[in-house]
Amino acid sequence: MKRAFPLVVRAWWQRLISPLDLPLLGICGLLLLLAVGVMGSASPERIGSQLTNMALALVIMRVVAGLSPQRLASVAVPVYLVGIGLLIGVALFGDISKGARRWLNLGFMRVQPSEIMKIAMPLLLAWFFHQRTTRLRLVDFFIAALLLLVPVGLIMRQPDLGTALLVLAAGFYVIFFAGLSWKILAGMALTALAAAPVAWSFLHDYQRNRILTLLDPEKDPLGKGFHIIQSTIAIGSGGIFGKGWREGTQAQLEFIPEHHTDFIFAVFAEEFGLVGNVVLLTLYGMLIGRGFVIAAQATSLFGRLLAGSITMIFFTYAFVNIGMVSGLLPVVGVPLPLVSYGGTSLVTLFIGIGMLMSIHKSRMLVQK
Amino acid sequence: MKITHDDNALGKFHSRLAVAGGFVLLCFVLLVLRFAWLQIIQYGYYQTRAEDNRISLVPITPSRGLIVDRNNLQLANNYSAYTLEITPAQIDHLERTIDDLATVIDIQPKDRKRFKKLLEESKNFESLPIRSRLTDEEVAKFVAQRYRFPGVDVKARLFRHYPKGAFASSTLGYIGRITDRDLDKIEAIDQEANYRGTDHFGKTGLEQHYEFELHGTTGFEQVEVDAGGRAVRTLARTAPVPGNNLTLTLDAELQSIAEQAFGDRKGALVAIEPSTGGVLALVSMPNYDPNLFVDGIDTQSWKVLNESADKPMVNRALNGAYPPGSTFKPFMALAALAYGKRTPHQTIFDPGFYTFGNHTFRDDKKGGHGTVDMYKSIVESCDTYYYMLANDLGIDNIARFMAEFGFGNFTGIDIEGESKGILPSTDWKRKRFKSPAQQKWYAGETISVGIGQGYNAYTPIQLAQAVATLAHNGTMFRPHLVKFITDSRTGVRKLIEPQPLKKIDLNPEHIEVIKQAMIGVNKEGTGARAFAGAEYVSAGKTGTAQVFSLKGADYKHHSIKQELRDHALFIAFAPANAPKIALAVLVENGGFGAQAAAPIARQIFDYYLLGKRPKAPAAVDEAAVERDDE
Numbered sequence: 001m002k003r004a005f006p007l008v009v010r011a012w013w014q015r016l017i018s019p020l021d022l023p024l025l026g027i028c029g030l031l032l033l034l035a036v037g038v039m040g041s042a043s044p045e046r047i048g049s050q051l052t053n054m055a056l057a058l059v060i061m062r063v064v065a066g067l068s069p070q071r072l073a074s075v076a077v078p079v080y081l082v083g084i085g086l087l088i089g090v091a092l093f094g095d096i097s098k099g100a101r102r103w104l105n106l107g108f109m110r111v112q113p114s115e116i117m118k119i120a121m122p123l124l125l126a127w128f129f130h131q132r133t134t135r136l137r138l139v140d141f142f143i144a145a146l147l148l149l150v151p152v153g154l155i156m157r158q159p160d161l162g163t164a165l166l167v168l169a170a171g172f173y174v175i176f177f178a179g180l181s182w183k184i185l186a187g188m189a190l191t192a193l194a195a196a197p198v199a200w201s202f203l204h205d206y207q208r209n210r211i212l213t214l215l216d217p218e219k220d221p222l223g224k225g226f227h228i229i230q231s232t233i234a235i236g237s238g239g240i241f242g243k244g245w246r247e248g249t250q251a252q253l254e255f256i257p258e259h260h261t262d263f264i265f266a267v268f269a270e271e272f273g274l275v276g277n278v279v280l281l282t283l284y285g286m287l288i289g290r291g292f293v294i295a296a297q298a299t300s301l302f303g304r305l306l307a308g309s310i311t312m313i314f315f316t317y318a319f320v321n322i323g324m325v326s327g328l329l330p331v332v333g334v335p336l337p338l339v340s341y342g343g344t345s346l347v348t349l350f351i352g353i354g355m356l357m358s359i360h361k362s363r364m365l366v367q368k
Numbered sequence: 369m370k371i372t373h374d375d376n377a378l379g380k381f382h383s384r385l386a387v388a389g390g391f392v393l394l395c396f397v398l399l400v401l402r403f404a405w406l407q408i409i410q411y412g413y414y415q416t417r418a419e420d421n422r423i424s425l426v427p428i429t430p431s432r433g434l435i436v437d438r439n440n441l442q443l444a445n446n447y448s449a450y451t452l453e454i455t456p457a458q459i460d461h462l463e464r465t466i467d468d469l470a471t472v473i474d475i476q477p478k479d480r481k482r483f484k485k486l487l488e489e490s491k492n493f494e495s496l497p498i499r500s501r502l503t504d505e506e507v508a509k510f511v512a513q514r515y516r517f518p519g520v521d522v523k524a525r526l527f528r529h530y531p532k533g534a535f536a537s538s539t540l541g542y543i544g545r546i547t548d549r550d551l552d553k554i555e556a557i558d559q560e561a562n563y564r565g566t567d568h569f570g571k572t573g574l575e576q577h578y579e580f581e582l583h584g585t586t587g588f589e590q591v592e593v594d595a596g597g598r599a600v601r602t603l604a605r606t607a608p609v610p611g612n613n614l615t616l617t618l619d620a621e622l623q624s625i626a627e628q629a630f631g632d633r634k635g636a637l638v639a640i641e642p643s644t645g646g647v648l649a650l651v652s653m654p655n656y657d658p659n660l661f662v663d664g665i666d667t668q669s670w671k672v673l674n675e676s677a678d679k680p681m682v683n684r685a686l687n688g689a690y691p692p693g694s695t696f697k698p699f700m701a702l703a704a705l706a707y708g709k710r711t712p713h714q715t716i717f718d719p720g721f722y723t724f725g726n727h728t729f730r731d732d733k734k735g736g737h738g739t740v741d742m743y744k745s746i747v748e749s750c751d752t753y754y755y756m757l758a759n760d761l762g763i764d765n766i767a768r769f770m771a772e773f774g775f776g777n778f779t780g781i782d783i784e785g786e787s788k789g790i791l792p793s794t795d796w797k798r799k800r801f802k803s804p805a806q807q808k809w810y811a812g813e814t815i816s817v818g819i820g821q822g823y824n825a826y827t828p829i830q831l832a833q834a835v836a837t838l839a840h841n842g843t844m845f846r847p848h849l850v851k852f853i854t855d856s857r858t859g860v861r862k863l864i865e866p867q868p869l870k871k872i873d874l875n876p877e878h879i880e881v882i883k884q885a886m887i888g889v890n891k892e893g894t895g896a897r898a899f900a901g902a903e904y905v906s907a908g909k910t911g912t913a914q915v916f917s918l919k920g921a922d923y924k925h926h927s928i929k930q931e932l933r934d935h936a937l938f939i940a941f942a943p944a945n946a947p948k949i950a951l952a953v954l955v956e957n958g959g960f961g962a963q964a965a966a967p968i969a970r971q972i973f974d975y976y977l978l979g980k981r982p983k984a985p986a987a988v989d990e991a992a993v994e995r996d997d998e
Contacts, residue, residue: 133377177384179377230595233421236406236414249422253594274407281396288392292385304381312388319395326402 019065021294021357027287028338028353034268034280035339041246042267043260046341053343057350064354069303069362072355076120076127080147083120086113087154094158102158114155114163115344119351121151121167122309125174130302141180148172161207162320162332169316173309177295210330230255231266232327242273260341262333265325284318284337287311294360303359310352317349423603424593427565430584431526433611435540435574437620438646438851444540444575446526450502452510453495456487458519458598466498469520472513473506475499495523500663527662528568534657536623538683539650539783539849541573542658544665553579562586571661572683574614574849577782581853584611610856617646617851625975626651629968631985633958635935636684638832638847639951639972642941644866645836645845647781648949648976650829652684686781689789689825690954693911693961694749695939696820698882699834700757701742703769705878709760712881715741722755722815729755729815746885747893749910751819758818763809766817767793772872773834773844775826780846782864789830792823821914831952835939839907839947841879842872883907887944895938897989898966904977907947908940908969910961933957938965942973949976963989 032054039047064072086104090113094101104111125144132140148171155164176185200208234250243249248270250256256266269277291311298304317337323329325336335345406414435444452473459465466483469475479499486496502510507522514521528543546554550569554560557580565586570579587608591599626637630653637651654676660669673680682688704710720736722729731737731751737744745753758766771777776791790796794809801807816822829847837844846869852861886907890899894910913935936958941950951969958964967986974980 173388176388177381179380179384230421232406233414233417235403236410237418239407239411239415249592250418253422253592253600255418255421255595269403269407274403277403277407278400281399285392285396289389292389296382296385301377301381308381308385308388312392315392315395319392319399322399323402326399326406328398328402 016062019357019361020062021065021290021360024287024290024294024353024356024360027283027290028350031283031287031338034283037245038264038268038271038339039260039341041248041271042251042264043341046260050341053346056343057346060347061350061354061357064351065357065361067354067358069300069306069359072123072306072358073127073130073302076123079116079120080124083113083116084151084154086111086116087151089113091154091157102160112344114151114158114160114167115348117151117155117167118163118170118313118348119355121148122170122174122306122313123355125171125178126302126305126309129174129178129305130300133301136179138184141175141178141184144171144175144178148175159204159207160333161203162334165332166313166316166320166334170309170313173312174305177305177308178301210332227257227263227331228327230257231263231325234266234270235326238270238273238276240274242269242271242276245271247271262321262331262335262340263325264340265322265336268339269326281318281322284314288315291356294356297363298359299363303362307356307359310356313352314349422592422594424591424599425564426589426591426599428587428589428605428608429526429565429567430586430608431610432528432543432568433578433582433584433856434613435582435616436613437616437618437623439619439621440615441620442531443536443616443618443620444528444530447529448524449500449527450507450522451497451525452499452502452506453497453521453523454483455495455519455521458596462487465517465520469498469517473499473502473510495521497525500525500527529662530658532620532624533659534655535627536618536620536650537573537655537658537680538652538685539573539618539623540658541575541577541783542571542661543568543575544571544661545569568662572785573783574616577784578614578850578853582611582614584856585609612856612862613854615851615854615861616849617641617644617648618650618849619648619976622972622976623649623651625982626968626972627653627655629971629982629986630955633964634678634684634956635954635958635965636688636828637951637953637968637972638685638829639949639976640832640836640845640847642836642840642845642947642950645833645847646851646866647847647849649951649972650685650849652682652686652688654678654680656680683783683785684954684956685828686783686786687827688954688956689787689827690935690937691822691824691913692820692826692831693913693935693937694820695831695909695911695937695952695961696818696824697746697749697754698838698886698909698939699770699773699775700754700761700766700818701746701885702838702874702878702882703761703766704742704757705881706769706874707761707765710742710757712742715739716753716756718750718752720752722752724755724759724812724815727812742881743885743888746882746909747888749889749894754818755815758814758816759811761814761818763811763814763817764793764795766814767791767796773837774830775834776830779827779829779833780869781829782848782850786829787827789827790823790825792817796823820911828952828954831937831939831954832950835941835952836947836950837872838879838882839941839950841876842874844869844872883944886940890940894962895940895966898962898970902970902973904942904973905944906940906942906973907944908938908966910966911937911939912960913937915957933959936961936964938962938969940966940969940973942977949973958988 036047039050090101090104093104095103095105102112102114104113124147128144128147148168152164152168155167230250234248234256237250246252248267250270251259251267256263259267268280288311291307291314295304295307295311298307314337317334320329320332320334321336324331324334335342337349338346431446434442436442454465456462466475466480475498483496483498502522510522530540545567546569554563559580562585566583570576570582575582585608588606590603592601592603594600622639626649633653635653637649638647639649640647656673718731718736718738718740720731720734736752737748737750740750740753744750770791776789778786778788797809798807813822817824833847845866848864850864852863854861886909887905889895889910890906890908895908899906915932915934936955938953938961941947951972953965953968955964967989971982971986
């Protein structure tokens with residue numbers, strides 16, 4: 001009896017962590033620690049609520065990790081259909097905020113259906129290709145492309161170019177990993193290039209401005225270029241070792257816009273310098289590397305495709321956000337994964353992490 | 369769900385993973401290169417830009433130097449007053465804020481206009497006055513409502529003040545808001561940085577001439593500002609250095625007495641200390657209150673000053689050019705001695721007129737002065753003597769001699785915009801006129817120059833300088849108003865050295881003859897009534913300058929309109945044996961010099977030499993005349 005209590009605790013603890021991939025959890029833990037540190041400089045008053053978001057996200061991660069890949073596959077179609085339904089709902093009855101129709105009020109809560117599609121899209125396509133494993137034909141890729149373009153088109157119409165591109169990328173990664181031939185990929189790339197001028201004409205003015213601003217931010221230093229100019233000043237003035245935690249003048253004096261959300265990287269880079277940036281990239285690199293290992297070792301096509309595309313979604317978030325803040329890419333609303341403030345993206349990302357863990361655990365079960 | 373193992377498909381997936389991995393690596397390398405570019409190679413540039421972002425230099429305006437008279441009486445100082453100021457960078461709706469403010473504190477349309485103008489000229493982060501000189505009540509009213517007006521505050525600022533009001537106005541000058549023309553001057557000597565934060569600039573008089581001495585050195589506060597332009601904290605402060613103080617040669621009490629002596633008459637007076645050239649009084653009447661200009665004169669007052677027929681804005685002492693009339697005669701006599709054209713005792717006979725060619729020049733005294741030597745010619749102011757003398761000397765000799773005394777040239781006084789006047793000569797006429805007929809000098813024109821009429825026109829300051837030079841036996845000084853400048857930081861005095869400009873080569877005996885004759889003027893001549901009973905010996909000469917030619921008709925000044933009456937002049941120095949003061953007085957349309965100008969000189973001398981204060985403005989001595997027989 002004396003040892004029964006610890007034994008019970010140990011057993012319970014074992015059950016709790018058994019579906020978790022410890023290396024992945026460790027890397028995410030480090031990123032979350034870093035996130036709390038940066039938040040302590042960028043917006044200390046938000047640490048509390050972000051810790052709550054993190055706890056919620058970790059719980060959801062644990063729940064998802066506990067599901068089997070088969071169970072994940074089984075919800076692919078319903079989730080996708082619900083997502084599409086909500087997107088149509090947004091287009092018809094959505095709330096307008098900042099000139100875009102993105103939110104849907106369900107009476108008891110407001111949801112942003114485009115966020116659901118970030119996970120629903122790779123899930124559905126992985127399921128779809130898994131169904132066609134035996135005889136994958138070109139027509140299947142066309143069907144996949146159609147399944148992808150419907151939600152992307154709906155999101156683009158909101159308009160929310162950033163999310164549309166992320167969803168498009170998520171779906172594309174599945175198609176890419178499914179083995180679409182290089183010839184067709186090249187053809188698509190060429191078509192995309194050729195279509196660029198046409199796409200340009202469909203872009204909203206503010207979207208065009210963002211691209212033009214990227215090309216020459218100094219042209220309009222007080223207007224559209226202000227964000228990029230101030231964030232590059234912040235990064236550049238950080239130098240090699242940074243100005244020190246809470247010592248970044250650009251951040252502390254609020255020259256950096258959105259400094260707790262999309263531009264939080266500028267705060268980090270100003271205060272921790274090149275050294276900090278390399279550490280952050282290394283953490284992301286480790287996360288992506290672990291994701292690739294999980295994908296490579298996955299025992300089903302569904303698992304491989306889902307793991308590969310989720311991993312690439314992490315990469316895309318990180319690269320697009322850092323590229324945008326440091327002035328390499330146009331400004332699109334993409335958070336810095338696991339670091340930016342905000343519950344929605346954190347939950348979405350940890351659902352992805354949970355899926356990776358689920359896929360990895362199923363491999364071990366198969367091996368046993 | 370069926371789990372399949374397809375080695376071929378798996379291999380293909382692994383190769384795709386490798387491609388994706390390679391792509392990830394490539395992108396991350398790209399990011400690292402970007403970081404290296406921003407954080408290593410361009411570090412210095414971005415470091416500077418970040419500093420520029422956060423640090424704002426806020427100028428601290430120095431207090432303007434004081435102007436005091438020779439007895440340390442303050443003539444221009446500064447006082448602190450409350451202004452209501454708005455920092456536009458901190459306000460979203462400026463118009464609405466001003467509308468709201470107007471419900472608390474009286475804000476006139478002209479205040480709004482002025483604020484708008486300031487706003488257009490201002491740089492960021494500056495607070496700009498919407499109202500100045502708030503009363504205590506207004507300050508209290510605003511402070512109670514301050515929470516409603518972020519970005520609006522009451523500040524204590526220094527304002528220029530001229531404690532004596534309408535006093536020595538054209539001498540002290542005034543300051544006003546900086547204009548583009550002032551900016552040109554500031555840029556010309558690279559003082560832009562020092563004038564950041566300065567609103568005012570010397571416009572006329574000493575305020576203008578000594579602007580860069582009076583201004584001081586602007587201090588700076590390094591303030592850390594946030595993106596909204598709000599000051600977060602002060603990083604460093606460089607204190608401003610107040611402007612240097614001017615100590616004048618001017619005697620404020622004497623100046624006051626002189627101004628009051630004019631009553632409501634127009635004119636000018638310049639009193640100089642002959643041994644230094646220091647100006648004791650510099651009067652131009654009517655004067656005005658320079659305080660009106662400090663904060664931007666309102667259009668109503670400006671209209672009154674600018675459009676007045678009395679032209680108070682003209683500095684008559686420096687810019688009014690008047691024929692010297694008979695005050696020219698002592699200098700003519702001295703020229704005669706110097707050129708050997710007359711001896712002191714050589715006499716002429718004056719029948720009351722002088723005929724040159726077929727033109728007759730009349731003497732003021734009917735029947736003439738009879739036998740006249742040099743002494744009598746000055747004491748009685750005999751015109752005929754000088755008609756003859758002028759003809760004997762010739763215009764160019766006269767011009768050469770008078771130029772030595774500074775006639776027709778800038779005196780170099782430390783006030784800007786002095787006029788040159790006209791010293792007529794054949795050369796002058798050739799340059800002045802265009803047609804050959806007009807360019808020729810006619811010998812007949814020389815005759816009236818001899819009695820200070822004709823083309824002659826000199827400023828009162830030139831006349832005063834000439835008298836002072838004569839009093840000081842030919843040694844000439846540059847007239848100056850500032851005795852010394854005190855460095856506000858070190859207390860070191862920078863003396864304006866009374867360096868003699870030159871010593872005119874004159875025979876002391878000749879000078880003595882002229883001085884004796886001028887003593888005679890005040891003892892038994894045209895100045896005798898004004899100086900009756902004086903406890904000191906003074907020397908003088910009356911003069912009357914024609915404004916309106918009567919073409920030979922009798923001059924009866926009561927029957928002539930005020931503005932057509934002659935100008936009254938008087939030059940004098942005292943005590944005659946060791947002159948402490950020399951002066952020139954001009955009363956516009958005052959009539960005879962003996963009537964209007966000499967009594968003013970008497971009041972000045974009485975105060976300066978004896979400390980006697982006059983009880984009333986100098987009375988016009990109706991009985992005194994230019995000639996002692998009328």
